[in-house]
Amino acid sequence: MTISEEIQRATCASPSGDHRFEKLRGVRWRINLGILPSSPSSTIDELRRVTADSRRRYAALRRRLLIDPHLPKKGINSPDLTIDNPLSQNPESTWGRFFRNAELEKTLDQDLSRLYPEHGSYFQSSGCQGMLRRILLLWCLKHPEIGYRQGMHELLAPLLYVLQVDVQYLTEVRSNYEDQFTDLFDELAFQERDSAAYDFDIKKVLDDSMEEEEEDENGTHATKKKKKPKRFDELDTETQTAVLLSDAYGAEGELGIVLSDKFLEHDAYSMFDALMYGGSSLGSVSVANFFVYSAPSDSVTGLPPVIEASSALYYLLSLVDASLHSHLVELGVEPQYFALRWLRVLFGREFPLSNLLTVWDEIFSADNTEVVERGVSAVEDGFEFRILSSPRGALVAGMAVSMILYLRSSLLATENATSSLKRLLNFPEDVDLCKVIEKAKSLQSLALEINARRDLLPKGSRKPMRGHSLSVDSISLGGSASPVGSVPESYWEEKWRVLNSKEEEEEEARRRKASRRQNTVKKSWSERVKLRLSRTESDASDRSGNKPPIRRSLLDDLSKQLGDKDSVSPTNTDTDIERSSTVSGSPSGDCEDNGSDKGKSEDHVELPLPVRENESEGKSVVNIFRDRNILSGKFQRFWRLGRNLSGEETSETKEAKPIEPEAKPIEPVAKPVEPEAKPMDHEEEEERTNSDSTEGHGNALKNTGRSMLEHIKVIESVLEQSSPENMADNHRLTVEEALRELRRLGTMLLSEM
Amino acid sequence: MVLVLALGDLHVPHRAADLPPKFKSMLVPGKIQHIICTGNLCIKEIHDYLKTICPDLHIVRGEFDEDARYPETKTLTIGQFKLGLCHGHQVIPWGDLDSLAMLQRQLDVDILVTGHTHQFTAYKHEGGVVINPGSATGAYSSINQDVNPSFVLMDIDGLRVVVYVYELIDGEVKVDKIDFKKTSTSNSAP
Numbered sequence: 001m002t003i004s005e006e007i008q009r010a011t012c013a014s015p016s017g018d019h020r021f022e023k024l025r026g027v028r029w030r031i032n033l034g035i036l037p038s039s040p041s042s043t044i045d046e047l048r049r050v051t052a053d054s055r056r057r058y059a060a061l062r063r064r065l066l067i068d069p070h071l072p073k074k075g076i077n078s079p080d081l082t083i084d085n086p087l088s089q090n091p092e093s094t095w096g097r098f099f100r101n102a103e104l105e106k107t108l109d110q111d112l113s114r115l116y117p118e119h120g121s122y123f124q125s126s127g128c129q130g131m132l133r134r135i136l137l138l139w140c141l142k143h144p145e146i147g148y149r150q151g152m153h154e155l156l157a158p159l160l161y162v163l164q165v166d167v168q169y170l171t172e173v174r175s176n177y178e179d180q181f182t183d184l185f186d187e188l189a190f191q192e193r194d195s196a197a198y199d200f201d202i203k204k205v206l207d208d209s210m211e212e213e214e215e216d217e218n219g220t221h222a223t224k225k226k227k228k229p230k231r232f233d234e235l236d237t238e239t240q241t242a243v244l245l246s247d248a249y250g251a252e253g254e255l256g257i258v259l260s261d262k263f264l265e266h267d268a269y270s271m272f273d274a275l276m277y278g279g280s281s282l283g284s285v286s287v288a289n290f291f292v293y294s295a296p297s298d299s300v301t302g303l304p305p306v307i308e309a310s311s312a313l314y315y316l317l318s319l320v321d322a323s324l325h326s327h328l329v330e331l332g333v334e335p336q337y338f339a340l341r342w343l344r345v346l347f348g349r350e351f352p353l354s355n356l357l358t359v360w361d362e363i364f365s366a367d368n369t370e371v372v373e374r375g376v377s378a379v380e381d382g383f384e385f386r387i388l389s390s391p392r393g394a395l396v397a398g399m400a401v402s403m404i405l406y407l408r409s410s411l412l413a414t415e416n417a418t419s420s421l422k423r424l425l426n427f428p429e430d431v432d433l434c435k436v437i438e439k440a441k442s443l444q445s446l447a448l449e450i451n452a453r454r455d456l457l458p459k460g461s462r463k464p465m466r467g468h469s470l471s472v473d474s475i476s477l478g479g480s481a482s483p484v485g486s487v488p489e490s491y492w493e494e495k496w497r498v499l500n501s502k503e504e505e506e507e508e509a510r511r512r513k514a515s516r517r518q519n520t521v522k523k524s525w526s527e528r529v530k531l532r533l534s535r536t537e538s539d540a541s542d543r544s545g546n547k548p549p550i551r552r553s554l555l556d557d558l559s560k561q562l563g564d565k566d567s568v569s570p571t572n573t574d575t576d577i578e579r580s581s582t583v584s585g586s587p588s589g590d591c592e593d594n595g596s597d598k599g600k601s602e603d604h605v606e607l608p609l610p611v612r613e614n615e616s617e618g619k620s621v622v623n624i625f626r627d628r629n630i631l632s633g634k635f636q637r638f639w640r641l642g643r644n645l646s647g648e649e650t651s652e653t654k655e656a657k658p659i660e661p662e663a664k665p666i667e668p669v670a671k672p673v674e675p676e677a678k679p680m681d682h683e684e685e686e687e688r689t690n691s692d693s694t695e696g697h698g699n700a701l702k703n704t705g706r707s708m709l710e711h712i713k714v715i716e717s718v719l720e721q722s723s724p725e726n727m728a729d730n731h732r733l734t735v736e737e738a739l740r741e742l743r744r745l746g747t748m749l750l751s752e753m
Numbered sequence: 754m755v756l757v758l759a760l761g762d763l764h765v766p767h768r769a770a771d772l773p774p775k776f777k778s779m780l781v782p783g784k785i786q787h788i789i790c791t792g793n794l795c796i797k798e799i800h801d802y803l804k805t806i807c808p809d810l811h812i813v814r815g816e817f818d819e820d821a822r823y824p825e826t827k828t829l830t831i832g833q834f835k836l837g838l839c840h841g842h843q844v845i846p847w848g849d850l851d852s853l854a855m856l857q858r859q860l861d862v863d864i865l866v867t868g869h870t871h872q873f874t875a876y877k878h879e880g881g882v883v884i885n886p887g888s889a890t891g892a893y894s895s896i897n898q899d900v901n902p903s904f905v906l907m908d909i910d911g912l913r914v915v916v917y918v919y920e921l922i923d924g925e926v927k928v929d930k931i932d933f934k935k936t937s938t939s940n941s942a943p
Binding site for chain 1: 756778779780781783784906908917919926927928929930
């Protein structure tokens with residue numbers, strides 16, 4: 001990518017409010033990282049002074065730490081040779097330090113030689129490599145507690161590159177506006193400003209191929225080579241800035257030239273230092289923390305910061321896209337497998353250099369101080385995710401999650417952890433970066449909101465369980481803010497939830513079968529459906545964009561129909577499916593019924609019982625939201641399955657297409673019941689359903705009811721054989737098949753209406 | 754910034770058992786780039802030991818060496834300097850500067866390293882340097898009654914060579930340093 005294109009991109013992405021340095025990415029970044037004063041009112045002179053100071057510091061550091069053993073130490077005329085000889089074992093000797101530095105340099109060289117081979121013309125040049133080596137060496141010597149870790153060179157390289165781009169921009173400006181750069185020694189120009197002209201529109205010169213033409217100050221497009229001398233004030237502001245920043249006679253003289261070729265190393269060092277140890281407050285992003293192996297002493301979780309941040313990513317993902325999250329968790333993909341690389345190099349390995357600069361533009365423009373609310377710091381209070389408590393950290397997390405979401409379809413298709421990791425670690429090259437960044441920004445605001453509502457964050461072990469205002473918060477957030485504990489817990493909790501729901505259904509079916517009552521005030525299948533529908537309805541209204549409005553109306557339809565069905569249900573005594581028309585309207589009916597059921601049932605399995613007790617004793621409200629979560633999670637997953645299958649069944653259901661959207665709402669309903677179908681049942685049912693279309697209404701119902709009961713019987717038998725935890729693969733397949741069957745049955749029922 | 758170790762006349766196992774422990778503790782692998790040895794090791798075990806300190810080992814034949822394949826003289830170039838290596842028993846009178854200078858001219862080297870006398874010497878002579886690292890084990894010598902273990906480390910840096918001399922005197926390691934600069938015709942000492 002040529003420098004001119006690079007400058008163009010620098011212009012396009014200027015998120016911050018300070019528009020003074022639109023073309024100068026290096027200066028912008030230095031402001032954002034806190035090296036240069038960031039208030040818009042700071043003058044060029046102030047910038048120059050601060051720059052000069054930072055450069056002096058670096059020069060002093062270099063003098064101190066870079067050792068040339070040949071140079072005699074100051075003030076010692078005859079150095080004590082027993083200490084200062086090359087073979088000396090004394091660690092204090094200059095030679096000892098020299099050798100230690102040499103070892104460090106060897107490690108650095110291993111990494112540097114492999115840095116950005118695709119841009120090797122710049123990065124592999126000896127000057128650049130020398131600069132990188134020195135900067136990293138000095139930084140590591142200054143921070144011996146961390147030393148050098150692989151990846152730091154990747155953080156440093158784009159910083160140096162950006163500074164180089166600025167300098168090259170400056171040379172272009174210089175070549176075009178030479179009369180502005182005259183040596184104004186003692187206010188006398190060394191040469192007369194001649195009237196020989198320079199092309200006014202610098203942008204046109206810089207990038208011949210650019211499409212968008214920027215207007216000059218007069219509002220006209222520049223044409224070829226206007227011969228017109230320009231005074232300083234008539235230049236556009238950017239060029240003015242460039243001139244002022246590079247004036248050799250401004251404040252601090254040469255040391256203050258903000259865009260200077262000579263001081264690239266110094267500036268890059270200060271940028272690198274600011275990036276690594278950026279934040280003043282606990283919550284801000286300091287990339288150096290990601291390289292630390294042990295947990296900091298004041299950490300709540302006791303995890304190293306990078307692990308903590310990775311789990312923050314997963315938490316955020318679970319809020320936004322629970323199905324993808326649960327899928328990854330099921331495969332056993334721990335977040336730090338990929339997040340380690342993402343976070344340590346700030347996505348340096350995932351994007352090509354040009355995209356990376358845009359991403360870093362966004363990240364750096366986000367404020368790095370911790371969001372403190374009402375004088376209480378989230379981190380001090382003992383909340384788990386430090387990374388989420390600053391806007392920059394939240395944006396980094398949001399960026400990561402949006403990248404995961406970008407790969408959603410391919411991730412959901414993977415079967416094992418290795419292939420998912422492969423997808424995640426080989427991020428595609430041609431990415432629509434704007435979209436990803438947009439998404440990241442929205443996720444950032446979500447993350448910050450979560451942080452603001454402290455009672456939703458997973459807390460450390462110090463504080464007990466979460467709040468009462470859970471339902472309110474979850475609705476207001478518009479997401480399925482699951483009331484989970486710390487993230488590792490939540491994985492298992494979800495699994496437990498899934499199992500639990502299966503157990504629930506299991507027990508229900510059995511109880512139903514055992515009692516054989518028709519019009520009992522008990523949970524019936526349709527009743528359940530209605531309840532769940534009512535819940536999903538309210539859920540749907542809350543979610544932003546997760547369910548289109550049409551589905552809501554379909555859910556309404558379905559519930560209505562089920563209500564009708566209930567009233568028309570045949571009075572056959574041997575229908576095994578209860579079609580009782582009694583409906584308990586309250587959402588907490590679920591738990592109440594559970595409680596009541598307990599007393600009535602006879603042969604129920606021991607395992608669900610203690611579980612149930614916990615549930616009913618505990619928070620019933622929590623239950624509902626858990627169920628809701630199951631639905632939301634499974635919903636998306638099985639929607640696709642349903643799609644596929646309903647495509648297959650066109651022969652049977654003539655109105656497959658219009659019924660399809662109705663089939664979908666049935667799925668979450670179908671899932672909890674979860675009967676099982678063996679192949680022969682499938683066939684049996686097929687012929688039955690075929691006959692359904694010809695037989696009468698009641699018979700059809702009877703038959704479908706019968707087949708459903710058979711499914712239930714089958715599931716019972718399988719579950720008796722093996723516990724749900726270690727269900728074999730073939731069992732799982734049959735479960736899924738049964739699911740499909742039930743869906744079809746539901747479709748059939750609706751088609752009968 | 755090349756470190757070159759020069760030593761020789763160890764006479765192990767006939768006249769000495771091993772290098773002094775203090776010397777051994779100083780000679781750690783990784784720091785030294787080349788070793789030049791004047792000969793009389795005499796056995797293969799010492800050869801292997803020197804190889805562990807530095808893989809780049811140059812050896813010439815001394816009269817008591819058991820490996821007959823070593824050459825009589827050797828020349829090599831390190832940095833800007835040409836080094837010549839010979840045991841020294843071939844040049845008579847033993848240790849005579851003028852005769853050694855003849856050998857230096859013959860080999861056309863800047864630095865000539867010889868041994869056999871078991872005595873450290875370093876001469877500047879006619880635009881070149883003649884160095885004798887002495888005996889690293891302090892082995893008995895028939896021509897020299899008072900033998901201290903000694904060896905030489907040369908730090909070659911561009912046109913300048915710094916010679917560090919390590920001697921074991923009364924159980925203590927003493928270090929001395931000599932600077933040589935190479936110019937086209939003559940050399941100057943500090």
